[in-house]
Amino acid sequence: MSSIRIVARTQSWRNGAVILPLVAVLITLLVTSGAVFAANANPLQVFFEIFIEPFRSRYSFLETLVSATPLFLTGTAVALAFRSGYYNIGAEGQLLVGAIFAAGIGPRLGGVPQIFGILAMVFAGAFGGLVWALIPALLRTRANIDEVVTTLLLNPTATLLVAGLLNGPWRNPVTHFNESERIVAAAEFPILLSRSRINFGFVVAVIVMIIVALVVHRSALGLKMRAAGLSPEGARFNGLAVEGLLLKAALGSGAIAGITGACLVGGIQFRLTEGISGGLGYTGILVATLGGLNILGVAAAGFLLALVNVGASSANRVFGIPAQLSAVISGSLMMITVAVMLFRRYRLVYRKAK
Amino acid sequence: MSFLVNVLEAMLRVSTPLALGSSGEVVTERSGVLNLGIEGTMYAGAFFGFYAAYQTDSRWVGLAVAIAVGALAGALLSFLVVTLGVNQHTAGLGMTIFLIGTSEFVNRAALGTGFGTSLKVETFGVIKPFGLGGIAAQYGMTYVTLLIVVPCLWWMLRHTSLGLAITAVGENPEAADVAGINVKLTRYIALIIGGMLMAAGGAFLTLATLGSFTLDIIAGRGWVCLALVIFGRWGVFRALAGGLLFSFVYALQFRLRLLDAWQGVPFELLLALPYLITIVALVASGRNAKYPGAYLKPYRRA
Numbered sequence: 001m002s003s004i005r006i007v008a009r010t011q012s013w014r015n016g017a018v019i020l021p022l023v024a025v026l027i028t029l030l031v032t033s034g035a036v037f038a039a040n041a042n043p044l045q046v047f048f049e050i051f052i053e054p055f056r057s058r059y060s061f062l063e064t065l066v067s068a069t070p071l072f073l074t075g076t077a078v079a080l081a082f083r084s085g086y087y088n089i090g091a092e093g094q095l096l097v098g099a100i101f102a103a104g105i106g107p108r109l110g111g112v113p114q115i116f117g118i119l120a121m122v123f124a125g126a127f128g129g130l131v132w133a134l135i136p137a138l139l140r141t142r143a144n145i146d147e148v149v150t151t152l153l154l155n156p157t158a159t160l161l162v163a164g165l166l167n168g169p170w171r172n173p174v175t176h177f178n179e180s181e182r183i184v185a186a187a188e189f190p191i192l193l194s195r196s197r198i199n200f201g202f203v204v205a206v207i208v209m210i211i212v213a214l215v216v217h218r219s220a221l222g223l224k225m226r227a228a229g230l231s232p233e234g235a236r237f238n239g240l241a242v243e244g245l246l247l248k249a250a251l252g253s254g255a256i257a258g259i260t261g262a263c264l265v266g267g268i269q270f271r272l273t274e275g276i277s278g279g280l281g282y283t284g285i286l287v288a289t290l291g292g293l294n295i296l297g298v299a300a301a302g303f304l305l306a307l308v309n310v311g312a313s314s315a316n317r318v319f320g321i322p323a324q325l326s327a328v329i330s331g332s333l334m335m336i337t338v339a340v341m342l343f344r345r346y347r348l349v350y351r352k353a354k
Numbered sequence: 355m356s357f358l359v360n361v362l363e364a365m366l367r368v369s370t371p372l373a374l375g376s377s378g379e380v381v382t383e384r385s386g387v388l389n390l391g392i393e394g395t396m397y398a399g400a401f402f403g404f405y406a407a408y409q410t411d412s413r414w415v416g417l418a419v420a421i422a423v424g425a426l427a428g429a430l431l432s433f434l435v436v437t438l439g440v441n442q443h444t445a446g447l448g449m450t451i452f453l454i455g456t457s458e459f460v461n462r463a464a465l466g467t468g469f470g471t472s473l474k475v476e477t478f479g480v481i482k483p484f485g486l487g488g489i490a491a492q493y494g495m496t497y498v499t500l501l502i503v504v505p506c507l508w509w510m511l512r513h514t515s516l517g518l519a520i521t522a523v524g525e526n527p528e529a530a531d532v533a534g535i536n537v538k539l540t541r542y543i544a545l546i547i548g549g550m551l552m553a554a555g556g557a558f559l560t561l562a563t564l565g566s567f568t569l570d571i572i573a574g575r576g577w578v579c580l581a582l583v584i585f586g587r588w589g590v591f592r593a594l595a596g597g598l599l600f601s602f603v604y605a606l607q608f609r610l611r612l613l614d615a616w617q618g619v620p621f622e623l624l625l626a627l628p629y630l631i632t633i634v635a636l637v638a639s640g641r642n643a644k645y646p647g648a649y650l651k652p653y654r655r656a
Contacts, residue, residue, distance in 0.1 A: 035456070039463045087443055089390075135633075143641050148390070148443065149581045150633055156574030157629045164622030282451060289444045322462035324455055331394075331452025335430075338440040338448065 007349045016344040017292055024290075024337040025304070031336070032329050041319045049318055050311025060310065062196040066268070068306035070095075070260045072205040074284025075291060075298040076212050077256035083216060083293050084249035085229035090136060090151025091257040092281025093158035094129035098258025100162060101128030102265040103170075103272035106183025117186035121266045122204060122259055129258015130251050132158060137250035141243040147250070155281070163274055170272065180272040189267035201263030208256055213295035225249055257281060279327075286334045292341070305330060357609060359488045364605035365598060366489070367563065370496045371396065371555035372597035375579035377507050377590045378551030382428075384511065384588055385544035386524035386648035387435055390446025392552050393576030394453030395427045399553025401457035404560035404567040405464065407475040413561050416475065417554065420561075424553025427453060428546040436541045439652030450576070458569065477565040493562040500594070503551070507590045520544045524646035527653040537653045552576070574629065581632045585639050588646065596635060604628045 033043035054060040074091045081088035088094075101124040109117045136150035166178040173181070189200035216222040228235040228245045236242050264276055287305055291297025312326035375396055382389045389395075399420040407416025427449065434445040465473060482491045511517035519540045522530040527537045555575075560567050578600060579593075586593030607624035610616045616624075 035459060039459075089443075089447070139633075139637060143637060144643075145637055145641065146584060146643075148388075149577070149584060149636065152577035153574070153581055153629045153633055156577070157626045160622040160626040160629075164620035164626070167622065168620035282447070285444070285447055286451065289441075289448075322459050324459040324462055327451060327455025328459050329455075331448055331450075331455050334448030334451060335434060335445055338444045339434055339438050342438055342440060 003351050005349050005351060006346050009345055009347055013344045013347075016341075017297075020340050020343055021290060021292075021297075021301075021337060024333065024340040027340065028329060028333040028336050031332055032325070035325065035328050036321060039321045039325075041315075041321045046315045046319060046321060046325075049315045051307055053314065054307055054310060059196060060314070062193060062198045064303070064306045064310050065202060066197045066199075067310050068302045069202045069205045069267075070264060070280045071283060071287050071302035071305055072209055072299060073260040073263065074257055074280050075287030075302050076205075076209050076295060077253045077260070078284045078288035079291065079293045079295065079298055080212055080216065080225075080256065081249050081253035082288055083229045084225040084245055085232055086137075086140070086246045086249045086253070087148045088133065088136075088151055088250060088253045089148055089285065090133065090154050090281070091253070091260075091284045092277060092279065093151070093155040094132045094254040094257035095261040095264075095277050095281045096158040096162050097132040097261070098125035098127075098129040099261030099265050099272055099276050100165065101125055101258070102262035103180045103183065106187040106265060106271075107181040108184075109187045110184045112186050114186045114188075114190070117184070118189060118200060118266065121183075121187050121189075121262045125258040125260070125262025125265075126255040127258065128261065129254040129256070131254075132258070133250050133254020137247050137254070140250070141247050162272065162276070166272065166274055172271075178274060182271050183265065187266060188270060189263065197268065199267035201267035204259065204263055208259060209295050209299065212252075212256070216295070221245075221248070257284070283330060286330055289334060290337050361602065361605045361609050363489045363491065364608060365601040366492055366496055366500070367601075368604050369594070369597045369601035370493070370499050370562075371558045371575055372579055372582065372600060373499050373504055373594050374555030374558065375552045375576060376582040376586065376593040376597055377504055378424075378548035378555070379579050379583045380548075380586065380588055380590050380593055381507065381511070381520065381544050381551070382548035383583055383649065384524045384646060385520045385541045386527065386646050386651065386653075387432075387541055387545060388442045388446060388650055389428075389431060389545065389548060389552075390443060390580075391427060391431050391449030391453065391549075392446075392579055393572055393574070394450030395424055395549050395552040396556035396576045396579075397450075397572045398423050398427060398453040398457050399556030400560045400571050401461060401556075401567055403553070403557030404475060405460065407561060408465075408473055411476075413476055413478055416561050417557055420553045420557035421550045424549040424551070425546045426549070427553070428549025429542065431549070432542040432545040435652065436538050436545070439654060442650050461567065461569075472566065474565050475561065478562045493558070495558050495562050499558075504590050504594055507551075511590065516540075516543065521646075523653070524648055527648050527651075531653075531655065541653075552579075555579075578629070578632055581636050584643050585632070585635050587639070587643060596632075599635060600628050600632055603631045 036043040036046050054064045077091050102121045105124045136147045139145040140147040170180040172179050192198045224240050225245050228242045232242050287301045290301035308326045308329050313323045315321050316323040402423045403416040403420030406419035407413045434440050435442045480491050481494050519535045523537045523540045531537050582593045582596040585596040607627050611621050
């Protein structure tokens with residue numbers, strides 16, 4: 001009888017790291033075109049609007065980079081933690097608390113030089129994210145409490161904290177809107193290119209990515225973290241202090257997620273607002289996975305998902321298709337990618353009938 | 355006195371979706387699989403249950419559709435994590451993002467509303483057995499969940515061959531395989547049953563308590579269920595006890611908000627209290643919790 005069998009590869013397929021994600025994207029587009037059809041639109045036109053149109057206009061392209069900036073950061077945050085075997089699913093909450101700290105210090109930086117103001121914002125964000133990441137990290141390393149559950153529970157808690165501040169003590173005293181006081185000019189991230197929203201946050205994201213890439217791929221600490229992630233028992237057997245490594249990865253991850261919040265406050269919103277994140281922390285998990293937990297991959301995946309986000313809202317304007325298409329594409333892409341990536345380690349063998 | 359009655363009455367109502375979701379996750383995790391798709395499955399159950407009920411004018415059809423969607427979600431996740439053996443964290447989260455996205459997409463495309471809808475369906479009503487009011491005045495689904503579903507699941511897990519097979523493949527799939535249990539099929543069944551329960555929990559919110567669908571309707575309840583499973587050490591009754599504790603704190607803060615003395619406290623901070631209590635309870639009970647032996651491990655025959 002002829003049959004198709006799945007056989008383990010003797011060596012992992014190197015080119016697969018590039019080819020397979022592209023295959024995953026293609027399959028995702030095929031699958032999600034069903035949703036586009038159902039909403040009475042032509043998938044070819046919609047996907048053209050999402051993936052090609054941004055490259056034809058300066059503004060759309062820069063807007064995609066603006067949208068990619070927080071994804072670079074949350075993707076890097078998640079990749080750093082996952083690589084070390086610490087499942088930080090709390091980037092959303094850490095981002096929000098980082099934004100709270102940045103929005104708290106932002107209006108009080110009047111009279112300082114702008115470079116100091118920006119640094120203060122970034123550090124405030126990092127500190128906020130770190131604080132929020134510290135609780136689950138300590139619970140995991142000291143009491144062996146599953147970090148997946150605690151980081152997840154702290155996400156809605158942070159959302160409520162933001163809402164509580166904005167409806168209570170931080171409600172804008174002038175407009176009475178539920179948004180905090182505007183940050184001062186010295187705390188604002190400068191715009192990099194005229195007639196766009198691309199700002200210093202993009203530079204922050206690139207710097208953070210370079211630092212994390214150097215630490216993970218080129219330092220002893222990074223090697224130890226990866227060892228702990230691949231096999232905690234093995235790492236422990238070889239004398240590595242796995243708990244200490246997990247704590248470092250968790251706090252680094254939280255700090256980066258917090259910096260994302262600072263970038264959103266300093267470069268886009270200039271204040272704390274209720275919808276400031278809208279799931280960027282969760283999308284970061286998708287970016288990290290899609291990027292194969294390495295930083296170049298995160299950059300590519302972050303850009304791709306930014307295209308999907310920006311493109312879905314422009315497809316919404318042009319074709320009236322719901323902008324939630326971006327979440328449909330993202331979610332399918334995540335599941336399809338993990339499935340397709342198996343072919344790095346396995347291959348299909350067709351056996352002819354005998 | 356009436357204050358306490360109010361709180362306890364609300365506690366049972368609030369605990370219903372948590373009891374369904376957490377017992378679904380217990381069945382799933384007992385088979386050695388983590389389902390992080392729970393938040394999305396509850397969301398899809400809430401939306402598609404409402405949508406079907408709205409289209410057909412029948413809450414029963416709505417409930418049936420919600421449960422079917424849950425079964426499909428369970429089967430799809432099984433294909434990814436049981437058949438293909440991919441990372442369970444990623445597959446589950448992808449499932450959650452996909453199901454929430456799809457629900458909101460369909461909501462927007464078919465019902466044409468974005469910011470929560472004012473569309474209403476007829477809900478399952480409150481019943482008052484023997485004319486009793488107060489704490490006993492509860493939705494029929496609450497009675498069914500607490501008095502029938504959860505005890506039956508307990509019995510199923512402990513005393514039926516399916517339940518024992520689920521536990522066996524979760525603890526030691528190699529041994530179960532040798533003993534003639536079909537490991538993959540058993541896990542599929544566990545995930546499908548789990549998905550049905552989670553979706554029914556979501557549907558309770560739209561088809562019983564609210565009668566309508568609003569965005570972010572689940573608001574982290576799925577994540578709470580994950581905590582309850584660990585708190586309950588993979589037992590349905592103990593997870594239910596945790597759910598009642600969460601619901602008690604939830605109901606209490608809700609009542610406190612109505613008191614004058616508490617007017618100054620932003621209600622969101624009180625709303626956050628149950629999540630924090632859950633973490634505290636987890637710390638108190640979950641230290642070095644003993645996970646199922648094959649937790650997170652895909653099974654491949656050597």
